[in-house]
Amino acid sequence: MVLAGGWLFAGAFFGLLWAAGITTTFSLVGTVFFGTVLFDLVLYVISRIVEGARRAKDRLVTSLVSTAFVIALLPLVSLIWTVVLGGMARLDVAFFTQSMRNVVGEGGGALHAIIGTLLITLAAAVISVPIGLLTSIYLVEYGRGPFARAITFLVDVMTGIPSIVAGLFVFALFALIAGPAVRNGFMGAVALSVLMIPVVVRSSEEILRLVPNELREASYALGVPKWLTILKIVLPTSLAGIVTGVMLAIARVIGETAPLLLVTGFTFSMNYNLFDDRMMTLPVFVYTQYTQAAGVSAQASIDRAWTAALTLIVIMLVLNLAGRLIAKIFAPKRGL
Numbered sequence: 001m002v003l004a005g006g007w008l009f010a011g012a013f014f015g016l017l018w019a020a021g022i023t024t025t026f027s028l029v030g031t032v033f034f035g036t037v038l039f040d041l042v043l044y045v046i047s048r049i050v051e052g053a054r055r056a057k058d059r060l061v062t063s064l065v066s067t068a069f070v071i072a073l074l075p076l077v078s079l080i081w082t083v084v085l086g087g088m089a090r091l092d093v094a095f096f097t098q099s100m101r102n103v104v105g106e107g108g109g110a111l112h113a114i115i116g117t118l119l120i121t122l123a124a125a126v127i128s129v130p131i132g133l134l135t136s137i138y139l140v141e142y143g144r145g146p147f148a149r150a151i152t153f154l155v156d157v158m159t160g161i162p163s164i165v166a167g168l169f170v171f172a173l174f175a176l177i178a179g180p181a182v183r184n185g186f187m188g189a190v191a192l193s194v195l196m197i198p199v200v201v202r203s204s205e206e207i208l209r210l211v212p213n214e215l216r217e218a219s220y221a222l223g224v225p226k227w228l229t230i231l232k233i234v235l236p237t238s239l240a241g242i243v244t245g246v247m248l249a250i251a252r253v254i255g256e257t258a259p260l261l262l263v264t265g266f267t268f269s270m271n272y273n274l275f276d277d278r279m280m281t282l283p284v285f286v287y288t289q290y291t292q293a294a295g296v297s298a299q300a301s302i303d304r305a306w307t308a309a310l311t312l313i314v315i316m317l318v319l320n321l322a323g324r325l326i327a328k329i330f331a332p333k334r335g336l
Helices: 002-019 028-050 053-090 093-097 111-142 146-159 163-178 185-209 213-221 226-237 239-253 258-263 282-291 298-330
Strands: none
Touching: 002 028, 028 053, 053 298, 093 111, 093 298, 111 146, 111 185, 111 226, 111 239, 111 282, 111 298, 146 185, 163 185, 163 258, 185 239, 185 258, 213 226, 226 239, 239 298, 258 282, 282 298
């Protein structure tokens, strides 16, 4: 009740500032932050009066821990709040059913960018997940000695590679094969897979190490070979964590812009073929719309950029929910 009261008081204060024209928008982040700080102070005073100094100090420290948690969430709350407010302007049917082909001013949509994002991300996952998962299985179940340590070191180095470097690598590779003028969605998938693989390897490796050795030893005692033990015991037991790691890897790359600008380019038309011509993605769409925000149709471009950013967040949310559902369905059932 004290926390709710603090938030209501802070919300009323910022609402008055907004109504008076002192601020241009209502500050949700300020409401949550100052309301929580007010909660800490009021709770300490009430507890000191009613329960004494010792109990009041305990409540103060507990409330400060909760406040630290709220402060850690404030950037996320601010981000979502800002994107939702900006993205509502073009949240209509046309945005999800039309492309930007032959659109100069207002109107148009991001269907071509949504399709491109889904296709490129799916292709990157198809490339990265088998490689990353098999590498982590090798490191946990088979890897010993200098070779395994070298793989671990290289994976750690790849984790910190800037995304633009991955794009330059793929551009140079395909320039040697097909020439410097080639741009297509598959190149973007390869660039994203370079960024995804180390994340999949590290997350899957940690999850596989959490599987109790007793399960492996029980399987070996029944005469089950090692490869079948991994397939039937280790992987199903760690499936939920592996899916979570894959979702983290997808979240790592689905918003990348720099490598895709290099290797996939951008287009205003629909393209369903990963291997033919340029392909638009949502991050590049946001970038191009924002940079083109000039002249009479500047606000229309900015509105499309905000709505595309909101769409990208919703896609990531849906993928995470789907991943959790898959992990829950296929995870081993626990007895009572």
